Amino acid sequence: MYRLLIADDEALEREGLEMMVSRMLPGQFEFIHAENGRKAIQMADEKRPDFIFMDIKMPGIQGLEAVREIMSRHQEVRIILVTAHDYFAYAKEALSLGVKDYILKPAKRDELIEVLRKQAAELEEEKRRRGEELEIREKLTRLLPLAENELTMMLMMDCIQEFDLRYLVELLNISWEQGYAMVLSFPFGERKDWEHLQSVRKVLHEDLKQYAKLQLACMVSPMIGNRMAVFVPVPSSGAGFTNRVDALVFGERLQAFAEHRFKLPLSIGIGTVGEGMEGLRRSYQEAAAASADSTDVVRIRHYEDICQRDGMPGIALDEERKLLDALQRQHKEEARIRFLDVLERLIAGSGADDRVCRDEVVGLLISLARQISHRSPAEIVSHFAGVAGMASLRQAAAEQLERMLEDMTEEREHRQFRVIERAKSYIGEHYKSDISMEQTAEYVNLSPYYFSKTFKLHTGETFIDYVTRLRIDEAKRLLESEELSFKEICYMAGYNDPNYFSRIFKKTTGVTPTEFRQHLSP
Structure with a gap:
């Protein structure tokens, strides 16, 4: 059953329209009446009708104004304008607002029923299409996780195919x-x-x-x-x-x-x-x-x-990618397996000529070394000097692989040490001002989270404890001069509040600044 809202300031008009519809299409409509535009808007909100017969000329809120208000909230409702000849010009504006059709007063029964049947058929077609769309959307919803899995796996396994990639991106609306x-x-x-x-x-x-x-x-x-x-x-x-x-x-x-x-x-x-x-x-x-x-x-x-700190080049990932990935992670077993796979293929492809295979292995190691190690090509070449036979070649190649892993470990530790030294230098220059851990982390191009952990590991102190120690040591040095007041020393050591400075000084040294100075006096 459909809901039909009849909006007209004439009660006889409303009752007449209801009578014609109920007689010609019995049992198909539930009727709602509204005597003005305000009531029509209210009933549209409360009852959510399928169709509305809307008179243009009504007291208070006019029909077109009511149409505009209703359509802004309920775009699915189908409005049929009911107008006298004198107001026919308004019909064009009404159509631009989304009105589906119009009927001239006095309404003819056949014309009225034809309009309703047409709108009902269109409404049913819309429902059918919406149902199909919802069904397709439901199926698509079930497929989207599979598409997401496929796309992420392609990114992870480095097996991107351009056509598949475009299709998946479009499907996921990404x-x-x-x-x-x-x-x-x-x-x-x-x-x-x-x-x-x-x-x-x-x-x-x-x-x-x-x-x-x-x-x-x-x-x-x-x-x-x-x-x-x-x-x-x-x-x-x-x-x-x-x-x-x-x-x-x-x-x-x-x-x-x-x-x-x-x-x-x-x-x-x-x-x-x-x-x-x-x-x-x-x-x-x-x-x-x-x-x-x-x-x-x-x-x-x-x-x-x-990686990529202090202007140092990072580990390239564009050549021998899977092997480089294993080397970069220092996953020795995986790197060894991948490297040996490459080595065995080279050996198999070179036949019995160990010199050809050796040249290929040296070329591979030099290529890797350029990206992950400071080991020079000359060092690698000299390591293979005098190597003869496939067994010796395998041993020499495995040794070079292990040395690369060791080089990477040492280089990482050296980079971390160098970064912490830069941070300490920065702190030493700025600890007397309002310095923060975030500022220091940004200066050395590290995230605050990583910097905090790394700084503690290398110095044995938290950032705050380190800065506090520098400030208190400076305050101790300044307290040796009796010409400076405690307030001056407080500011010169990097504190803005003398009371806070005194509390921190006592907490750190066990004595107040006054007691410390007295202890220094002969």
């Missing part, structure tokens, strides 16, 4: 001008840890995926082994350092959620922001490397926090 990847890895040290992960794996993935999507618009990959990836779009206007900090905050939320809900440790690696799908693929490689970095300083690491 606009990736730029974005970054995040790799979530659940480490396991013992068999019981692995068994626990396996027991909650499905629920873990579903809950993490749902939680991530509630936080940010993103794509989440399936869980492969103990890892999964999250791909996050970012606005093109965002600043690089801000994007990095935001990504780390997002990572902290995911880590807290997983560890609180499932009691599982979670390591997270975050890649740099890249443009388009190719940029996401590269960001994933970086995130994978950061998530498996061998240092235990932090369990949320940004790629830029572990």
Whole structure:
């Protein structure tokens, strides 16, 4: 049954229209009456009619004004204008507002029924189309997770096919001008840890995926082994350092959620922001490397926090990508297996000529060394001097691989030391002013989170404790001069509040500034 609202200030007109419709189309309509435009708007809100007969000329709110108000709220309603000849000119304006048809007064029965039947048929057709659209949307909703899985797997496995990629991006309605990847890895040290992960794996993935999507618009990959990836779009206007900090905050939320809900440790690696799908693929490689970095300083690491600092070139990922990825993560077993696979293929392809194979191996190692080690080509070549036979070649190649891993470990430690030294130098120049950990972290191009952990590891002190120690040492030196007042010393040591300075001084030294100066006096 349809609902028909009849809006007319003449009661006889309303009753006449109702009588004609009920006689010609019995049992098909529920009738609602409105004597003016205000009442018509109110009834449209309350009763949600399917059709409205609207008179143009009514007291108070006019018919066209009521049409405009109703259509702004209920675009699905089908309005038929009822107008006298004197107001026919208004019909054109009404049609522009979304009115479906019009009837001239006095309404003829056949014309009235024809208009209603036509509008009812169109309404049913719209319902049918909406039903089909909803069915298609429901099917599409079921397919979208599969499409998301496919696209994320293509990015992770580096098997992008241009046609498939365009299709999937269009299907998912994704606009990736730029974005970054995040790799979530659940480490396991013992068999019981692995068994626990396996027991909650499905629920873990579903809950993490749902939680991530509630936080940010993103794509989440399936869980492969103990890892999964999250791909996050970012606005093109965002600043690089801000994007990095935001990504780390997002990572902290995911880590807290997983560890609180499932009691599982979670390591997270975050890649740099890249443009388009190719940029996401590269960001994933970086995130994978950061998530498996061998240092235990932090369990949320940004790629830029572990490489490309101090103007040093980062680890390239565009050549021998999978081997480089394993080397970068210092996953010795994986790197060894991948390298030996390459070596065996070279050996098989060179036949019995070990010199040809040796040249190929040396070329590969030099190519890797350019990107991950400071080992010179001459050192590599000299290492293979005098190598004869495939057994000796295998041994020499394996030794070079291990040396590269050792070089990377030493270089990472050296870079961290160099960055901390730069930070200490910066602090030494600014500790007398209003310095913050965030300012220092930005100066050395590290995220505050990573900087805080690394600084504590290398200095044995927190940032605040380190700055406090410098200020108190400076205050002690200044207290040796009796010409300076305590207030002057307070400001010169980097404090703005003399009372606070006194409390910190006593907490650090065990005595007040006055007692310290008295102790210095002969």
